[in-house]
Every structure is written in structure tokens, then in C-alpha cells.
Amino acid sequence: MQPRTSLASWQALIAHAKEMKQQHMSDLFKQNTQRFEQFSIKLAPFLLDYSKNLIGEQTMTKLFDLARECNIEDWREKMFSGERINTTEDRSVLHVALRNRSQSPMILDDKNINTDVQQALDQIKSFSDKIRQGLWKGYSGKRITDVVNIGVGGSNLGPQMVTEALKQYSDQSVNVHYVSNVDGTQIANVLRPLNPEKTLFIVSSKTFTTTETMTNAKTAMNWLVSSSFDESSIAKHFVAVSSNKKNATEFGIKTENIFDMWDWVGGRFSLWSAIGLPIAIDLGFDRFIELLEGAHEIDRHFVESPLEQNAPVILALLSLWNCTFLGAQSQAILPYDQSLHMLSAYLQQAEMESNGKSVNWEGEAINYPTVPSIWGELGINGQHAFYQYLHQSNNIVPADFIGSVESVTPVQGHHETLMANFFAQTQALMQGVDEQQVRTDLKAKGRRPDYIDKVAPHKVHKGNRPTNTILMKRISPRSLGSLIALYEHKIFTQGILLQICSFDQWGVELGKGLANNIQRELTKNTISQNHDSSTKGLMSYYQKSKSTKE
Numbered sequence: 032m033q034p035r036t037s038l039a040s041w042q043a044l045i046a047h048a049k050e051m052k053q054q055h056m057s058d059l060f061k062q063n064t065q066r067f068e069q070f071s072i073k074l075a076p077f078l079l080d081y082s083k084n085l086i087g088e089q090t091m092t093k094l095f096d097l098a099r100e101c102n103i104e105d106w107r108e109k110m111f112s113g114e115r116i117n118t119t120e121d122r123s124v125l126h127v128a129l130r131n132r133s134q135s136p137m138i139l140d141d142k143n144i145n146t147d148v149q150q151a152l153d154q155i156k157s158f159s160d161k162i163r164q165g166l167w168k169g170y171s172g173k174r175i176t177d178v179v180n181i182g183v184g185g186s187n188l189g190p191q192m193v194t195e196a197l198k199q200y201s202d203q204s205v206n207v208h209y210v211s212n213v214d215g216t217q218i219a220n221v222l223r224p225l226n227p228e229k230t231l232f233i234v235s236s237k238t239f240t241t242t243e244t245m246t247n248a249k250t251a252m253n254w255l256v257s258s259s260f261d262e263s264s265i266a267k268h269f270v271a272v273s274s275n276k277k278n279a280t281e282f283g284i285k286t287e288n289i290f291d292m293w294d295w296v297g298g299r300f301s302l303w304s305a306i307g308l309p310i311a312i313d314l315g316f317d318r319f320i321e322l323l324e325g326a327h328e329i330d331r332h333f334v335e336s337p338l339e340q341n342a343p344v345i346l347a348l349l350s351l352w353n354c355t356f357l358g359a360q361s362q363a364i365l366p367y368d369q370s371l372h373m374l375s376a377y378l379q380q381a382e383m384e385s386n387g388k389s390v391n392w393e394g395e396a397i398n399y400p401t402v403p404s405i406w407g408e409l410g411i412n413g414q415h416a417f418y419q420y421l422h423q424s425n426n427i428v429p430a431d432f433i434g435s436v437e438s439v440t441p442v443q444g445h446h447e448t449l450m451a452n453f454f455a456q457t458q459a460l461m462q463g464v465d466e467q468q469v470r471t472d473l474k475a476k477g478r479r480p481d482y483i484d485k486v487a488p489h490k491v492h493k494g495n496r497p498t499n500t501i502l503m504k505r506i507s508p509r510s511l512g513s514l515i516a517l518y519e520h521k522i523f524t525q526g527i528l529l530q531i532c533s534f535d536q537w538g539v540e541l542g543k544g545l546a547n548n549i550q551r552e553l554t555k556n557t558i559s560q561n562h563d564s565s566t567k568g569l570m571s572y573y574q575k576s577k578s579t580k581e
């Protein structure tokens with residue numbers, strides 16, 4: 032297939048990148064006092080300032096030319112109209128239908144799937160209301176006080192990230208917990224303070240085959256039955272979210288307790304479906320709908336705005352510019368809002384599982400750098416840890432800074448300190464501090480010339496490090512929905528620009544099968560001679576150490 036490198040706009044960007052590498056952003060800001068106005072977008076849920084990137088007007092023109100040569104608008108239309116753009120799995124990609132609040136028809140295989148979505152929402156409402164109002168009783172007639180979501184990856188990260196982000200909106204009528212790790216320590220710690228009579232489990236697994244989730248679910252069932260002494264209690268304490276009803280039923284979950292999922296919703300895009308059940312239980316159904324509405328608002332923006340004003344498209348183009356054309360290899364997500372403390376983990380999955388691939392749609396090798404690795408941490412914590420690397424290492428790490436105008440939990444004197452850091456960091460990453468400035472500052476502090484000569488090079492900050500700033504008004508179900516959808520569409524656009532199948536995850540599937548053989552050997556205390564010497568050596572050490580008493 033025609034590689035992206037053969038496009039005129041791609042070649043123009045390669046040449047342009049060479050020129051731009053000679054520029055410093057602080058000069059660009061001096062030359063053009065309108066940079067902020069020119070390179071920022073104000074939308075209802077947030078402001079996106081992308082002026083602190085190594086870009087000029089020409090850069091953006093060339094990037095938009097590329098977007099047009101890549102037919103971004105046609106691809107967007109294909110996704111929203113239910114074409115099977117997940118070609119390797121032969122599936123449509125319609126998570127946008129889950130939050131289609133305008134009710135415009137979403138047609139899949141000649142059927143309007145809005146009806147299915149509405150039924151699922153009705154089921155979520157009815158169930159979450161019952162739990163929250165104490166009408167759903169456990170086996171001994173007591174109301175449910177604790178809900179434990181058992182799931183991993185896409186069946187965990189989205190709901191948990193949202194629950195954590197919107198803690199202040201929870202009335203705590205029910206406590207929601209998450210178990211994702213098959214390390215027994217996690218489930219043991221979660222269950223220790225809980226009462227089986229008042230605990231309900233949601234087993235979230237699209238495939239209902241994921242070993243880690245099944246193992247945790249079995250442990251939870253045993254925990255319940257060892258208290259109730261009655262297998263029929265499972266019906267009152269277990270529900271499932273899955274597209275594999277057969278497996279869920281065989282596992283022991285009643286058909287009427289199974290919430291549907293569809294193959295046109297990818298795991299990492301599924302928090303808008305019944306996978307979001309713990310969110311609805313924690314916050315109430317109305318708040319869950321607000322989350323969907325916020326996402327829908329950005330869906331409309333993505334579909335209706337011209338590319339030049341389209342926030343997800345711009346974020347995708349800038350990622351491409353920074354990584355493929357300027358050579359950055361990783362990207363940091365740096366929230367300055369405690370609510371978003373799980374955002375980088377969530378986006379790590381969303382972007383890396385979607386676009387961390389090296390062949391194009393036809394399976395041909397891609398011979399140019401594609402997407403960065405995504406990492407990050409709350410900004411303030413990062414400042415006292417890895418920001419050293421961001422400011423002074425030889426590797427340039429583009430970063431998204433995300434903050435809020437208002438805190439959801441205002442505490443006198445805190446927010447201004449937080450936000451002062453937020454603004455100061457992107458300024459410093461952009462401007463840097465040159466040697467002359469360092470020397471002047473040291474001299475002003477009365478330092479001796481020999482000390483200045485010795486220390487000055489260490490205090491130079493080259494600057495010219497790209498950042499995007501996303502400034503939310505306030506974290507709320509609605510604005511969080513918008514923020515997540517912004518990144519979802521960025522990732523979609525990035526995949527199209529790079530010709531990557533964004534909606535499969537063969538690397539994850541590989542992991543799902545890999546451990547099975549070894550697990551059998553570990554259980555039987557044997558080691559296959561077919562393993563390499565390292566794996567054999569490690570397994571042998573493990574097995575011997577287990578049987579050795581200290």
C-alpha cells in the first residue's frame with residue numbers, strides 16, 4: 032500500500048523539521064506575540080494551549096495538509112457510520128454509540144443500535160438504583176454496602192480511573208473497590224475488612240476467559256460461600272459484564288445478572304458501557320449520564336469542527352510532529368489535579384495498546400518512528416522526582432500538562448501554589464535558562480568567579496521542550512467525559528495518520544496464552560526441557576526455593 036512517506040505533505044514535513052530544529056521556541060514567542068491566540072482552542076470543557084510546541088504557522092499548515100492527504104475526515108465518517116474499521120478482528124468501532132446522547136441513528140448491519148444501548152442503560156439504571164437505595168439485599172437480607180469490581184485492563188482501568196477522579200461526587204452510599212491483580216495480596220487486602228453478607232461482586236470481562244479475572248472471581252465466590260454455606264447465595268452477590276454469556280453462566284452467574292457487551296466496543300474504550308457499572312453505583316446513574324454527555328460533546332466537536340479547530344486532530348498531529356518528525360520517543364502525561372492521579376496509567380493503555388504497533392493496515396513493516404511510550408505521574412510529585420530529566424536530559428520528552436481552574440476540594444491557599452507550579456513548569460521547559468543568565472544570577476548572589484565557572488554549565492537548561500496545556504474549568508463527570516473522549520479521538524486520528532490498526536491488541540492476546548503451559552508445569556512441579564536455559568533456570572530456582580524451609 033502507498034506508504035505515508037510517499038505523500039507530498041510528509042516529505043514537506045521532513046524538510047520543514049530540519050529547519051524547525053534550528054529554531055528555539057523562546058525566539059518564536061518573541062517574534063510573534065500572538066502565538067497563544069494563534070495556537071490555542073477554547074472549548075466549553077477546557078482550553079487547549081499548544082503554542083509551546085516547536086511549531087510555526089507553516090508547520091501547522093503542512094500538518095493539516097497531511098491530515099487531508101490521509102483522509103482523516105473520511106475515516107472519521109467510517110468510524111461513526113459503523114464500517115468495520117477494526118479489520119484484523121472484522122469489527123466495527125462504535126464506542127461513540129454508547130454516549131450518543133443526541134439519539135441520531137447509529138446503524139450497524141442495518142440495525143439502529145441505539146435501542147440496544149438504551150436497553151443497557153435502563154438495566155444499569157435499574158440495578159445501580161437498587162443497590163444505592165438498599166433495595167438489593169444480600170443472602171441474609173442485609174443491604175449491600177460494598178461493591179467489588181473484578182476485572183483487568185480495559186475492564187478495570189477506565190472505571191477505576193473515573194471512580195478515583197470523581198470521588199468528591201460520590202455520596203458514599205456504597206463503597207466501590209477494585210481487584211485487577213491475580214496476586215492474591217490484592218484481593219485478600221480488599222476482602223479483609225468486608226462482610227460477605229453485604230458485599231456484591233461485579234465480574235467484568237468481555238471475553239470471560241481472562242485467567243486473572245476468573246481466578247479472582249473464583250476466590251471471591253469461595254469467600255462468599257464459606258460464609259453463606261449456600262451456593263444459591265451467588266445469585267444475590269454476583270453479577271457479570273460480558274459479551275460471553277455462555278461462559279458467564281457456566282461460571283455460575285445467573286443469566287438475569289449478566290450485563291451485555293458488544294464486540295463493537297473495544298475493552299479500552301468500554302467504560303461508557305456496562306463496564307462503567309461501578310461508576311453508576313458509586314456516583315448514581317444521573318452522574319454516569321453526565322459523563323456520557325461530556326464525551327458526546329467532544330464527539331460532536333470531533334465530527335463537526337474543521338481540522339484547523341479540531342482539538343483531537345491537533346493533538347494527534349502534534350504527537351506525530353514531535354515523535355515521527357522531531358524524534359521524541361516518549362510522552363509524559365502530567366496532571367496537576369489530584370483527581371486525575373490515575374490518568375497517565377489509563378492513557379498509557381489507551382494509546383500504547385492502540386497504536387504501539389509496527390506494521391500498517393496491510394501488514395507491511397512501518398519504517399519510520401511511530402508512537403511514543405506514554406508515562407507520567409501527578410505533576411507536583413513528578414517535579415520532585417523525574418522533572419530533572421524533563422528539564423536537562425538529552426532526551427526531549429513532550430508533555431501534556433492538565434490542570435483545573437477550580438479545585439473540587441478547595442483548601443485555603445493550596446490551589447494557587449499548585450497552579451503557580453503548573454504555569455511555571457511549562458514556561459521553564461519552553462524558555463530554558465541560558466549560560467549568560469546563569470552567570471548573571473550567580474554573580475548577583477555574590478558567588479566567586481571560579482565557582483561560577485565550575486557550576487554554570489550544570490545550571491544551564493536548554494529549554495525548547497514541547498508541552499501542551501489542557502486547562503479544565505473544574506473536574507466533573509461532564510468535563511472528565513470530555514477529557515477522555517478528547518484523548519480517544521486523538522488516538523484514533525494518530526492511528527490513521529500512521530496507518531496503524533488501532534483497535535486490535537495482539538500483543539495483549541499473546542500474553543493471555545503464554546502463561547498457561549508454564550502454569551501447568553508449576554502446578555505439577557515439572558519443567559519442560561523445551562524452554563530456553565534462562566526460563567528453565569528461573570523456574571528451577573523458584574521451585575527449589577519454594578520447597579526449601581528458611
Ligand code: G6Q
Nearest residue numbers: 184185186236237238241298299
Ligand atoms: C483492552 C484490551 C485488554 C482487555 C483485558 C481484559 O482493550 O483488550 O486490556 O480489556 O485483557 O479482557 P477481558 O475484559 O476480556 O477480561
